Amino acid sequence: MNKLITFLLVILIVFFTACSSRGTRVYNAHKYSAPKHYSSDRNDHSSVMDKKTYSHPTMRPYVIRGKKYYPNVVSVGDEFKGRASWYGPDFHGKHTSNGEIYNMYDMTAAHKTLPMNTIVKVTNQSNGKSTVVRINDRGPFVGTRIIDLSKSAASKINMIATGTAPVRLEILGFYTKGKKNIPTKKELKESPQVAPEGNFALQIASFTKIDGAIKTQELHDNTDGYKTIIKDMENQQGRIFKVWIKGFKSEHEARDYKAQGHFKNAFIVRED
Numbered sequence: 001m002n003k004l005i006t007f008l009l010v011i012l013i014v015f016f017t018a019c020s021s022r023g024t025r026v027y028n029a030h031k032y033s034a035p036k037h038y039s040s041d042r043n044d045h046s047s048v049m050d051k052k053t054y055s056h057p058t059m060r061p062y063v064i065r066g067k068k069y070y071p072n073v074v075s076v077g078d079e080f081k082g083r084a085s086w087y088g089p090d091f092h093g094k095h096t097s098n099g100e101i102y103n104m105y106d107m108t109a110a111h112k113t114l115p116m117n118t119i120v121k122v123t124n125q126s127n128g129k130s131t132v133v134r135i136n137d138r139g140p141f142v143g144t145r146i147i148d149l150s151k152s153a154a155s156k157i158n159m160i161a162t163g164t165a166p167v168r169l170e171i172l173g174f175y176t177k178g179k180k181n182i183p184t185k186k187e188l189k190e191s192p193q194v195a196p197e198g199n200f201a202l203q204i205a206s207f208t209k210i211d212g213a214i215k216t217q218e219l220h221d222n223t224d225g226y227k228t229i230i231k232d233m234e235n236q237q238g239r240i241f242k243v244w245i246k247g248f249k250s251e252h253e254a255r256d257y258k259a260q261g262h263f264k265n266a267f268i269v270r271e272d
Helices: 002-021 151-156 185-190 210-220 251-259
Strands: 062-064 067-069 079-087 108-110 118-124 130-137 145-150 164-174 200-207 227-235 238-246 267-270
Touching: 079 151, 118 145, 130 145, 130 151, 145 151, 145 164, 200 210, 200 251, 210 227, 210 238, 251 267
Parallel strands: 079 145, 108 130
Antiparallel strands: 062 067, 079 164, 108 145, 118 130, 118 164, 200 238, 200 267, 227 238
């Protein structure tokens, strides 16, 4: 009888222990190597993307919450502005979009369209502090945020407490695992070139006064990685300033973006 009671007690302990831990993920520090840091020294990374990156699955268009995103090729020196956020414990130990295990102590970040392994300098425009991160995940998919920093990266620019911050991003290069990559002239010549943009654009507004066009251009420039320009034209009524979004690689991409409904009464135009 005592043996039966002991057996039942063991079963109950195992059962309640399992129930108490259900849905909880334990992350052990020994699973991670020392946190990885990246330098702003451009000798530490390549100025051209690795050839394999161009055809990698993470460069294909994808849809999140009904919105389609187009990962795009960028060049060293390109700059973008927007708001940064950060993510930490809730994602620590889970897979990133490129298959890595997210470590909130590494100097990494998520971006909606930048190629994986892009090295980016992030400057907090509120305090001037900057840090360097490597893109290894997709996101953030909230409002106008353009980059999601790891906890350590966010700490470097003092934005943990505020949660978000206005930032400037500068493309420094592309990380090549295991070695420094200073491309030779031959490598630069043979590297894949950025595909030329199509001649399709999206007209989002037109004004008879330049002030309205400038405000609209500044408001929407670099939205989702596209450029916004002002076209100074003449019609029967006189001078008119049209605001176009450019950067689509095809008419299909431009129509996909228009269909998302961000701009009322927008329409596709073709530039000669």
